[in-house]
Amino acid sequence: MESAEKLNNGKKEIGGSSYLNRNCWLVKNLNYAPYKRCQYCEYKFRNCLFLQYQVISLFLIVFIFLLFLLIDKTISALVVITVFALVIIYGYFFNNSTEKIIKANFFQKKAKDALKELTDHLEQRVGEQTKDIQEKAVRLEKLLKMRSEFLDIASHQLRTPTSVIKGTLSMMKEGDMEKMPVEEKTRFIEGMFQKSVKLEGIIDDILVASEMDTANFDIKAEDKIELDKFVEKAVSEHQFDAQEKKLALTFEKLSNGPFKIKGSAKYLEQVIDNLLNNALKYTPQGSISTTIKNDEQNVIVAVKDTGIGIPKTDVGKIFNKFIRGQNARNVYTDGSGLGLFIIKRVMDQHPGSKVWVESEEGKGSTFYLQFPLLK
Amino acid sequence: MPAFKILFIEDDPDQIFLYTTKFKLEGYNFICAKNGIDGLKLAEKEKPNLILLDILLGNESGIDALKNLKTNKKTKDIPVIVFTNFTKKETVEQSLALGAVDYIIKSKVVPSEIVKKVAETLSKKRVK
């Protein structure tokens, strides 16, 4: 082993049993740093063919030298010549083939590395894409869930008035009405009529809301609107309903303007209509005052009523679809819970605009719409 | 024979009116509660023979009401028929798993049919 070490020009590696092989073809020809491990023969004598050859040669030289000293000179001369010839021939081929093996090993290793890098890269790419697809699938699933939730609730909303109408009609058909006092009959017919009106309203709301419920609902908020005139007109259209309920419905400008904004006239009409309808519906007595004002940046519309107000626990939810306030349901059965959802979705489509509510249960509510002023 | 007592947990006044009228015409003692909490209280106090329960009580879930009815010592043996227009599959399965004896869609049955269902459920209960 000692000779091997010498031949090696060896340097012991810390903690390792292998020796640096400076004669290694790789070390010499491929600028392998001497402190690096040879990756093919691992510097170990038993593994390095090239090194084995050198050691065998050394032993042979020593052996021949001994022969010279000890045995008959002519015999030893013959032996020496034969051995040297063998060594040279053997060495030539051996050297060549070692080099070839090491070279082949080297390129094989290189190819393997390249392939590994490629597969690693490919794996990473595939991984990234799988992640992307997974994310998309999750999003799609969420959308589908939203959709089916929408359908579940929408179908419930549609079935409810239908079941009352159908139920009443079947009782009429089966002769139950004859057994009833007149007031009950009237109540039944009145109920049926109201449910059919409700049914129609729900169908309209559902159509609009389902259009808005899609992720790519996008309205063109491009009309130039004089908001004061716009709101005033809507208010005047609700005067008849207000008078029927004996409610004072007013409109007032709290500042001098301008009140010009950019938006979708078609959808904003619906927004203001929904706000006024709610105020009328949820105000048993008192008044509804609509105001508009501006500052340097914004125009703010407020619809203030003296109605039933919104319980604190409901305030955070009422802009969600199909959500109706607890107190609202106790008093007014008609309503789809879509009005404020529609408002929110439309306002979200107006850049820089927002809607919010301030309310106290039992005292009243104020709904605000804010738009950036068009300069 | 004293009239059977039915408790109807439902928040829509028009439906309360419709089914109250029908069940009273058929000779039942029909009482109503507008939400799950009142429903449970009334069930404890009145000990009805059967409960008809809506699942979408506004923002409140009838599933919670069903859970409460089925875990309360005083009410757990009263048969509950879920009677609703909410058709979500999971809700149907969940209700039956929680111990509802039946899940009936309102718009699929006319009042006389639900009366019949109730009568059937009550007679089955008596045979047991």
Ligand SMILES: Nc1ncnc2c1ncn2[C@@H]1O[C@H](COP(=O)(O)OP(=O)(O)O)[C@@H](O)[C@H]1O
């Ligand atoms: N002006 C108001 N006063 C009191 N409550 C209101 C008012 N406007 C809206 N709400 C509450 O918000 C809920 C949602 O309103 P909306 O989406 O328009 O549905 P709907 O009016 O059909 O119930 C109502 O059910 C009610 O509880």
Ligand SMILES: [Mg+2]
């Ligand atoms: Mg509304």
